[in-house]
Amino acid sequence: MLPPPGPNRAALITGASSGIGAEIARQLSARGHHTVLVARRAEQLTALAEELDGPSSVLPADLSQRADRAALPERVAALGLEIDILVNNAGLSTMGPVAAAEPGAELTVVEVDVAAVVDLCTRFVGDMVGRRRGAVLNVASVAAFGPLPGQAVYGAAKAFVLSYTHALGQELKPSGITVTALCPGPVHTGFGEAAGFSIEDAEAVLPKPLWVSAHDVAKAGIDGLAAGRAVVVPGRLNRAATAVYHLTPRRLLLGLLARTHPGLKK
Numbered sequence: 001m002l003p004p005p006g007p008n009r010a011a012l013i014t015g016a017s018s019g020i021g022a023e024i025a026r027q028l029s030a031r032g033h034h035t036v037l038v039a040r041r042a043e044q045l046t047a048l049a050e051e052l053d054g055p056s057s058v059l060p061a062d063l064s065q066r067a068d069r070a071a072l073p074e075r076v077a078a079l080g081l082e083i084d085i086l087v088n089n090a091g092l093s094t095m096g097p098v099a100a101a102e103p104g105a106e107l108t109v110v111e112v113d114v115a116a117v118v119d120l121c122t123r124f125v126g127d128m129v130g131r132r133r134g135a136v137l138n139v140a141s142v143a144a145f146g147p148l149p150g151q152a153v154y155g156a157a158k159a160f161v162l163s164y165t166h167a168l169g170q171e172l173k174p175s176g177i178t179v180t181a182l183c184p185g186p187v188h189t190g191f192g193e194a195a196g197f198s199i200e201d202a203e204a205v206l207p208k209p210l211w212v213s214a215h216d217v218a219k220a221g222i223d224g225l226a227a228g229r230a231v232v233v234p235g236r237l238n239r240a241a242t243a244v245y246h247l248t249p250r251r252l253l254l255g256l257l258a259r260t261h262p263g264l265k266k
Protein backbone atom coordinates (compact mmCIF):
# COMPACT_ATOMS: atom_id res chain seq x y z
CA MET A 1 0.00 0.00 0.00
CA LEU A 2 1.19 3.54 -0.70
CA PRO A 3 1.42 5.61 2.48
CA PRO A 4 -1.21 8.36 2.29
CA PRO A 5 0.01 11.93 1.79
CA GLY A 6 0.08 14.05 4.92
CA PRO A 7 1.60 17.18 6.42
CA ASN A 8 5.41 16.89 6.65
CA ARG A 9 5.36 13.66 4.66
CA ALA A 10 7.07 13.41 1.28
CA ALA A 11 8.18 11.23 -1.61
CA LEU A 12 11.85 11.54 -2.56
CA ILE A 13 12.54 10.80 -6.23
CA THR A 14 16.09 10.52 -7.56
CA GLY A 15 16.73 11.25 -11.21
CA ALA A 16 13.69 13.55 -11.26
CA SER A 17 15.28 15.98 -13.74
CA SER A 18 14.16 13.98 -16.81
CA GLY A 19 12.55 10.87 -18.25
CA ILE A 20 10.94 8.27 -16.00
CA GLY A 21 11.87 10.05 -12.75
CA ALA A 22 10.18 13.29 -13.83
CA GLU A 23 7.04 11.29 -14.74
CA ILE A 24 7.05 9.47 -11.40
CA ALA A 25 7.33 12.86 -9.66
CA ARG A 26 4.42 14.29 -11.70
CA GLN A 27 2.20 11.30 -10.90
CA LEU A 28 3.04 11.17 -7.18
CA SER A 29 2.42 14.91 -7.00
CA ALA A 30 -0.95 14.45 -8.75
CA ARG A 31 -1.81 11.90 -6.03
CA GLY A 32 -1.19 14.59 -3.40
CA HIS A 33 2.34 13.76 -2.26
CA HIS A 34 4.89 16.45 -1.46
CA THR A 35 7.75 15.59 -3.82
CA VAL A 36 11.47 15.99 -3.07
CA LEU A 37 13.27 16.19 -6.39
CA VAL A 38 16.88 14.98 -6.54
CA ALA A 39 19.38 15.00 -9.46
CA ARG A 40 22.38 17.06 -10.56
CA ARG A 41 20.64 19.50 -12.95
CA ALA A 42 19.07 22.03 -10.61
CA GLU A 43 17.47 24.04 -13.43
CA GLN A 44 15.45 21.08 -14.69
CA LEU A 45 14.39 20.20 -11.14
CA THR A 46 13.26 23.78 -10.50
CA ALA A 47 11.32 23.87 -13.78
CA LEU A 48 9.54 20.63 -12.79
CA ALA A 49 8.81 21.96 -9.29
CA GLU A 50 7.23 25.07 -10.87
CA GLU A 51 5.13 22.90 -13.20
CA LEU A 52 3.72 20.75 -10.37
CA ASP A 53 0.50 21.86 -8.69
CA GLY A 54 1.42 20.35 -5.32
CA PRO A 55 4.23 21.21 -2.92
CA SER A 56 7.72 20.12 -3.89
CA SER A 57 11.32 20.72 -2.86
CA VAL A 58 14.44 20.72 -4.99
CA LEU A 59 17.60 19.07 -3.62
CA PRO A 60 20.37 19.05 -6.24
CA ALA A 61 22.87 16.27 -5.58
CA ASP A 62 25.43 14.22 -7.43
CA LEU A 63 24.56 10.67 -6.41
CA SER A 64 27.91 9.32 -7.59
CA GLN A 65 29.39 11.19 -4.61
CA ARG A 66 29.24 9.60 -1.15
CA ALA A 67 29.15 12.99 0.60
CA ASP A 68 26.16 14.17 -1.46
CA ARG A 69 24.29 10.95 -0.63
CA ALA A 70 25.16 11.13 3.05
CA ALA A 71 23.91 14.73 3.28
CA LEU A 72 20.42 13.97 1.96
CA PRO A 73 18.69 12.87 5.22
CA GLU A 74 19.76 16.06 7.01
CA ARG A 75 18.74 18.25 4.06
CA VAL A 76 15.31 16.55 4.09
CA ALA A 77 15.01 16.99 7.87
CA ALA A 78 15.92 20.67 7.50
CA LEU A 79 12.83 21.02 5.27
CA GLY A 80 10.75 19.57 8.12
CA LEU A 81 9.90 16.49 6.03
CA GLU A 82 9.82 12.73 6.59
CA ILE A 83 10.36 10.48 3.57
CA ASP A 84 7.48 8.01 3.34
CA ILE A 85 8.14 7.07 -0.29
CA LEU A 86 11.65 6.56 -1.64
CA VAL A 87 12.09 6.21 -5.39
CA ASN A 88 15.60 5.22 -6.47
CA ASN A 89 15.34 5.99 -10.15
CA ALA A 90 18.56 7.83 -11.08
CA GLY A 91 20.63 5.72 -13.42
CA LEU A 92 22.91 5.64 -16.42
CA SER A 93 24.77 3.16 -18.57
CA THR A 94 28.02 2.94 -20.45
CA MET A 95 28.13 1.08 -23.73
CA GLY A 96 30.81 -0.95 -25.53
CA PRO A 97 33.26 -3.73 -24.74
CA VAL A 98 34.83 -3.80 -21.28
CA ALA A 99 38.26 -4.07 -22.95
CA ALA A 100 37.81 -0.57 -24.42
CA ALA A 101 36.07 0.98 -21.41
CA GLU A 102 37.24 3.85 -19.25
CA PRO A 103 37.46 2.64 -15.62
CA GLY A 104 36.17 5.91 -14.16
CA ALA A 105 33.05 5.84 -16.34
CA GLU A 106 32.34 2.21 -15.44
CA LEU A 107 32.67 2.97 -11.72
CA THR A 108 30.34 5.98 -12.00
CA VAL A 109 27.66 3.57 -13.24
CA VAL A 110 28.30 1.38 -10.18
CA GLU A 111 28.15 4.43 -7.86
CA VAL A 112 24.85 5.77 -9.23
CA ASP A 113 23.04 2.56 -10.24
CA VAL A 114 24.19 0.38 -7.32
CA ALA A 115 25.86 2.26 -4.45
CA ALA A 116 23.30 5.09 -4.38
CA VAL A 117 20.42 2.59 -4.21
CA VAL A 118 22.05 0.79 -1.27
CA ASP A 119 23.07 4.04 0.40
CA LEU A 120 19.67 5.75 0.21
CA CYS A 121 17.70 2.61 1.14
CA THR A 122 19.96 2.12 4.16
CA ARG A 123 19.65 5.76 5.20
CA PHE A 124 15.84 6.07 4.80
CA VAL A 125 14.21 2.70 5.54
CA GLY A 126 15.15 2.64 9.24
CA ASP A 127 12.83 5.58 9.94
CA MET A 128 10.11 3.97 7.80
CA VAL A 129 10.35 0.84 9.98
CA GLY A 130 10.12 3.04 13.10
CA ARG A 131 6.94 4.64 11.76
CA ARG A 132 5.68 1.28 10.37
CA ARG A 133 4.82 3.18 7.21
CA GLY A 134 6.67 3.49 3.93
CA ALA A 135 7.25 2.42 0.35
CA VAL A 136 10.37 1.94 -1.76
CA LEU A 137 10.41 1.84 -5.55
CA ASN A 138 13.77 0.85 -7.05
CA VAL A 139 14.09 1.24 -10.81
CA ALA A 140 15.94 -1.71 -12.34
CA SER A 141 15.44 -2.78 -15.98
CA VAL A 142 14.61 -5.84 -18.07
CA ALA A 143 18.42 -5.91 -18.34
CA ALA A 144 18.31 -7.14 -14.72
CA PHE A 145 17.15 -10.58 -15.84
CA GLY A 146 20.46 -11.69 -17.40
CA PRO A 147 23.97 -10.66 -18.44
CA LEU A 148 24.20 -8.04 -21.17
CA PRO A 149 27.36 -8.11 -23.34
CA GLY A 150 27.93 -4.58 -24.65
CA GLN A 151 26.55 -3.10 -21.41
CA ALA A 152 28.17 -5.53 -18.96
CA VAL A 153 28.27 -3.15 -15.99
CA TYR A 154 24.72 -1.93 -16.55
CA GLY A 155 23.25 -5.45 -16.76
CA ALA A 156 25.11 -6.51 -13.62
CA ALA A 157 24.14 -3.30 -11.81
CA LYS A 158 20.45 -3.81 -12.54
CA ALA A 159 20.65 -7.51 -11.56
CA PHE A 160 22.03 -6.28 -8.23
CA VAL A 161 19.13 -3.83 -7.84
CA LEU A 162 16.60 -6.58 -8.58
CA SER A 163 18.16 -9.03 -6.11
CA TYR A 164 18.61 -6.37 -3.41
CA THR A 165 15.03 -5.14 -3.83
CA HIS A 166 13.61 -8.67 -3.49
CA ALA A 167 15.57 -9.23 -0.27
CA LEU A 168 14.71 -5.81 1.16
CA GLY A 169 11.01 -6.35 0.40
CA GLN A 170 11.03 -9.61 2.30
CA GLU A 171 12.80 -8.04 5.29
CA LEU A 172 10.38 -5.11 5.46
CA LYS A 173 7.16 -7.12 5.04
CA PRO A 174 6.51 -7.44 8.81
CA SER A 175 6.75 -3.63 9.14
CA GLY A 176 4.08 -3.12 6.46
CA ILE A 177 6.52 -1.39 4.11
CA THR A 178 6.06 -2.15 0.44
CA VAL A 179 9.08 -2.57 -1.85
CA THR A 180 8.93 -2.88 -5.63
CA ALA A 181 11.49 -3.33 -8.40
CA LEU A 182 10.37 -1.57 -11.59
CA CYS A 183 11.91 -3.29 -14.63
CA PRO A 184 11.18 -1.31 -17.80
CA GLY A 185 12.05 -2.36 -21.32
CA PRO A 186 13.09 0.39 -23.75
CA VAL A 187 11.72 3.91 -23.10
CA HIS A 188 12.43 7.07 -25.11
CA THR A 189 14.20 9.32 -22.57
CA GLY A 190 17.64 10.92 -22.33
CA PHE A 191 19.02 7.53 -21.24
CA GLY A 192 19.98 6.04 -24.62
CA GLU A 193 21.68 9.19 -25.83
CA ALA A 194 23.63 9.51 -22.56
CA ALA A 195 24.83 5.92 -23.01
CA GLY A 196 25.88 6.59 -26.60
CA PHE A 197 23.04 4.88 -28.50
CA SER A 198 21.51 6.54 -31.53
CA ILE A 199 17.71 6.20 -31.69
CA GLU A 200 18.14 4.36 -35.01
CA ASP A 201 20.52 1.80 -33.46
CA ALA A 202 18.24 1.24 -30.50
CA GLU A 203 15.09 0.86 -32.61
CA ALA A 204 16.88 -1.50 -35.00
CA VAL A 205 17.56 -4.07 -32.26
CA LEU A 206 14.54 -3.37 -30.06
CA PRO A 207 11.32 -3.66 -32.10
CA LYS A 208 8.82 -0.80 -31.76
CA PRO A 209 6.16 -2.80 -29.83
CA LEU A 210 8.63 -3.22 -26.93
CA TRP A 211 8.83 0.55 -26.36
CA VAL A 212 6.64 1.95 -23.58
CA SER A 213 6.24 5.66 -22.80
CA ALA A 214 7.84 7.16 -19.69
CA HIS A 215 4.32 8.09 -18.54
CA ASP A 216 3.08 4.48 -18.75
CA VAL A 217 6.25 3.11 -17.12
CA ALA A 218 5.86 5.52 -14.21
CA LYS A 219 2.17 4.65 -13.85
CA ALA A 220 2.90 0.91 -13.87
CA GLY A 221 5.58 1.43 -11.20
CA ILE A 222 3.39 3.50 -8.89
CA ASP A 223 0.37 1.21 -9.36
CA GLY A 224 2.59 -1.82 -8.68
CA LEU A 225 3.99 -0.19 -5.56
CA ALA A 226 0.47 0.64 -4.37
CA ALA A 227 -0.59 -2.97 -5.01
CA GLY A 228 2.44 -4.32 -3.12
CA ARG A 229 3.93 -6.12 -6.12
CA ALA A 230 7.56 -7.25 -5.80
CA VAL A 231 8.40 -6.80 -9.49
CA VAL A 232 6.76 -4.79 -12.25
CA VAL A 233 7.65 -5.20 -15.94
CA PRO A 234 5.65 -2.61 -17.91
CA GLY A 235 4.22 -3.74 -21.26
CA ARG A 236 2.77 -7.13 -22.22
CA LEU A 237 5.48 -7.78 -24.83
CA ASN A 238 8.27 -7.00 -22.37
CA ARG A 239 6.73 -9.48 -19.94
CA ALA A 240 6.58 -12.11 -22.70
CA ALA A 241 10.19 -11.31 -23.73
CA THR A 242 11.28 -11.76 -20.12
CA ALA A 243 9.66 -15.21 -20.02
CA VAL A 244 11.35 -16.21 -23.31
CA TYR A 245 14.64 -14.91 -21.90
CA HIS A 246 14.30 -17.19 -18.87
CA LEU A 247 13.48 -20.23 -21.03
CA THR A 248 16.26 -19.80 -23.62
CA PRO A 249 19.58 -21.52 -22.82
CA ARG A 250 22.02 -18.85 -21.62
CA ARG A 251 24.77 -19.90 -24.07
CA LEU A 252 22.49 -19.22 -27.06
CA LEU A 253 21.13 -16.03 -25.59
CA LEU A 254 24.52 -14.52 -24.77
CA GLY A 255 25.80 -15.25 -28.29
CA LEU A 256 22.74 -13.61 -29.84
CA LEU A 257 23.00 -10.57 -27.57
CA ALA A 258 26.71 -10.13 -28.31
CA ARG A 259 26.12 -10.39 -32.09
CA THR A 260 23.31 -7.83 -32.12
CA HIS A 261 24.33 -5.27 -29.47
CA PRO A 262 25.12 -1.93 -31.17
CA GLY A 263 27.93 -1.34 -28.66
CA LEU A 264 29.80 -4.41 -29.91
CA LYS A 265 29.59 -3.65 -33.64
CA LYS A 266 33.03 -3.68 -35.24
Ligand SMILES: NC(=O)c1ccc[n+]([C@@H]2O[C@H](COP(=O)([O-])OP(=O)(O)OC[C@H]3O[C@@H](n4cnc5c(N)ncnc54)[C@H](OP(=O)(O)O)[C@@H]3O)[C@@H](O)[C@H]2O)c1
Nearest residue numbers: 015017019020039040041063090091141186187189190191
Ligand atom coordinates in the same frame (compact mmCIF):
# COMPACT_ATOMS: atom_id res chain seq x y z
N1 LIG B 1 15.18 4.59 -20.90
C1 LIG B 1 15.24 3.28 -20.91
O1 LIG B 1 15.18 2.65 -21.96
C2 LIG B 1 15.33 2.52 -19.60
C3 LIG B 1 15.04 1.14 -19.61
C4 LIG B 1 15.12 0.43 -18.42
C5 LIG B 1 15.48 1.07 -17.25
N2 LIG B 1 15.76 2.40 -17.26
C6 LIG B 1 16.16 3.01 -15.99
O2 LIG B 1 15.28 4.08 -15.69
C7 LIG B 1 15.93 5.00 -14.84
C8 LIG B 1 15.68 6.41 -15.35
O3 LIG B 1 16.28 6.55 -16.61
P1 LIG B 1 15.59 7.37 -17.79
O4 LIG B 1 15.31 6.43 -18.87
O5 LIG B 1 14.50 8.24 -17.29
O6 LIG B 1 16.86 8.22 -18.29
P2 LIG B 1 17.22 9.77 -18.19
O7 LIG B 1 16.15 10.60 -18.80
O8 LIG B 1 18.61 9.86 -18.74
O9 LIG B 1 17.23 10.03 -16.63
C9 LIG B 1 18.30 9.64 -15.81
C10 LIG B 1 18.20 10.41 -14.52
O10 LIG B 1 19.27 10.00 -13.66
C11 LIG B 1 19.89 11.16 -13.14
N3 LIG B 1 21.30 10.95 -12.85
C12 LIG B 1 22.26 10.42 -13.65
N4 LIG B 1 23.46 10.49 -13.05
C13 LIG B 1 23.24 11.09 -11.84
C14 LIG B 1 24.09 11.47 -10.77
N5 LIG B 1 25.43 11.28 -10.81
N6 LIG B 1 23.53 12.06 -9.69
C15 LIG B 1 22.20 12.29 -9.64
N7 LIG B 1 21.35 11.95 -10.61
C16 LIG B 1 21.88 11.36 -11.71
C17 LIG B 1 19.74 12.21 -14.24
O11 LIG B 1 19.79 13.52 -13.68
P3 LIG B 1 20.97 14.58 -13.84
O12 LIG B 1 21.62 14.34 -15.19
O13 LIG B 1 20.28 15.90 -13.75
O14 LIG B 1 21.86 14.33 -12.69
C18 LIG B 1 18.34 11.92 -14.76
O15 LIG B 1 17.39 12.60 -14.00
C19 LIG B 1 17.41 4.59 -14.80
O16 LIG B 1 17.69 3.91 -13.60
C20 LIG B 1 17.54 3.66 -16.00
O17 LIG B 1 18.56 2.71 -15.81
C21 LIG B 1 15.69 3.15 -18.40
